[in-house]
Amino acid sequence: MYSQGLIGADGRTEEDETFLEAFQKRIDAEEKIEPKDAMPEGYRRTLIRQIGQHAHSEIVGMLPEGNWITRAPTLKRKAALLAKVQDEGGHGLYLYAAAETLGVSRAQMTEELHSGKAKYSSIFNYPTLSWADIGAIGWLVDGAAIMNQIPLCRCSFGPYARAMIRICKEESFHQRQGYEIMLTLCRGTPEQKEMAQDALNRFWWPALMMFGPHDKDSAHSEQSMKWKIKRFSNDQLRQKFIDATVPQAEYLGLSVPDPELHWDPELNDGKGGYRHGPIDWDEFWRVVKGDGAMNRDRINARRRAWEEGAWVREAALAHAEKQRSRAAKLAAE
Amino acid sequence: MTDEMPLWEVFIRPRNGLAHKHVGSVHAADATLALDAARDVYTRRGEGNSIWVVPSAAITASDPEHADETFDPTADKIYRHPTFYEIPEDVGHM
Ligand SMILES: [Fe+2]
Numbered sequence: 001m002y003s004q005g006l007i008g009a010d011g012r013t014e015e016d017e018t019f020l021e022a023f024q025k026r027i028d029a030e031e032k033i034e035p036k037d038a039m040p041e042g043y044r045r046t047l048i049r050q051i052g053q054h055a056h057s058e059i060v061g062m063l064p065e066g067n068w069i070t071r072a073p074t075l076k077r078k079a080a081l082l083a084k085v086q087d088e089g090g091h092g093l094y095l096y097a098a099a100e101t102l103g104v105s106r107a108q109m110t111e112e113l114h115s116g117k118a119k120y121s122s123i124f125n126y127p128t129l130s131w132a133d134i135g136a137i138g139w140l141v142d143g144a145a146i147m148n149q150i151p152l153c154r155c156s157f158g159p160y161a162r163a164m165i166r167i168c169k170e171e172s173f174h175q176r177q178g179y180e181i182m183l184t185l186c187r188g189t190p191e192q193k194e195m196a197q198d199a200l201n202r203f204w205w206p207a208l209m210m211f212g213p214h215d216k217d218s219a220h221s222e223q224s225m226k227w228k229i230k231r232f233s234n235d236q237l238r239q240k241f242i243d244a245t246v247p248q249a250e251y252l253g254l255s256v257p258d259p260e261l262h263w264d265p266e267l268n269d270g271k272g273g274y275r276h277g278p279i280d281w282d283e284f285w286r287v288v289k290g291d292g293a294m295n296r297d298r299i300n301a302r303r304r305a306w307e308e309g310a311w312v313r314e315a316a317l318a319h320a321e322k323q324r325s326r327a328a329k330l331a332a333e
Numbered sequence: 334m335t336d337e338m339p340l341w342e343v344f345i346r347p348r349n350g351l352a353h354k355h356v357g358s359v360h361a362a363d364a365t366l367a368l369d370a371a372r373d374v375y376t377r378r379g380e381g382n383s384i385w386v387v388p389s390a391a392i393t394a395s396d397p398e399h400a401d402e403t404f405d406p407t408a409d410k411i412y413r414h415p416t417f418y419e420i421p422e423d424v425g426h427m
């Protein structure tokens with residue numbers, strides 16, 4: 001998902017025309033680009049940024065849900081949530097590994113996340129106030145992620161595409177367990193249903209924002225599409241998401257918090273679709289720039305985890321060094 | 334800090350009878366920890382029954398810049414393929 005609304009990609013590149021043309025020809029022929037292949041600097045830079053943001057989003061994305069692991073209502077829900085959060089950690093690691101093939105180090109990416117220089121999906125800067133939020137996140141946030149990630153499986157950069165294929169295989173469970181939580185709440189007491197409605201109210205708009213600014217305001221999208229890093233525009237994917245999700249909300253008996261939402265037979269080339277009301281982009285940019293409810297908490301939590309884990313990393317390295325020198329001594333005797 | 338944490342390439346065999354296949358990489362202090370990390374990261378859903386981890390630094394790769402000289406010469410050696418040879422149909426399948 002999380003990379004669809006890529007923030008601040010810079011596809012500018014300075015290679016000569018012949019080189020760029022030859023590269024474009026490979027892309028147009030649907031050839032995959034592998035790490036050691038010659039590539040335009042702008043292509044490399046855009047991918048490092050996009051895969052990095054995507055990886056950070058998976059890692060930070062563990063926090064809002066991790067918040068509820070110890071308070072899950074049943075053992076079944078707890079086991080599922082634990083498995084989902086563990087998957088997100090795995091997704092982050094597949095993606096860091098893919099970014100590293102482009103020459104950026106893990107240390108550098110970690111440092112940029114902790115210093116606040118690197119961005120991650122704004123959705124994770126909203127708080128998870130009730131158990132229903134865990135349902136809404138699985139259903140909407142992972143749902144939006146799937147919309148975005150499926151086309152990324154065909155991204156022109158091999159390691160990113162391969163990581164996305166693994167990730168997509170795992171995402172479907174995330175969305176289904178979320179929807180099932182919502183369904184259970186909606187079939188429960190009036191208070192439980194109200195909780196589900198409240199979670200939808202708070203997560204609907206941020207979920208739509210996950211696809212990034214409108215195409216007309218999305219400066220670097222075009223180059224990314226040409227290089228086949230992206231396959232669909234932000235607005236196209238957002239529309240797909242809305243069209244898929246509105247009937248699911250209806251099934252739950254919940255109402256989407258958009259008074260202007262209506263069926264428009266003209267949309268999607270005459271096939272029809274749901275037209276949505278205006279998105280509050282001021283809120284989007286406020287949260288991107290650090291003023292969301294949870295921005296500070298999220299980064300502090302990451303930093304604390306990193307710092308408190310330092311002794312483990314140091315001990316592991318010291319142990320490895322000791323084993324090595326012992327083996328060397330034995331060999332010398 | 335992680336700069337000192339060595340990188341390992343991870344290979345997984347999905348089941349007996351197949352070859353180990355590259356799936357990604359992990360950072361770990363030593364081979365034992367690399368195996369543990371590879372298990373947690375790459376085999377959460379029965380992806381395999383055997384893992385190899387190899388220090389990334391130990392891999393020597395061919396240079397994509399020289400891919401043409403390296404691999405193109407095979408293209409004109411059509412006599413390496415069975416269809417190059419004409420066997421009368423009467424001989425039957427060979
Ligand atoms: Fe994920």
Ligand SMILES: [Fe+2]
Pocket residue numbers: 088142145171174
């Ligand atoms: Fe997920």
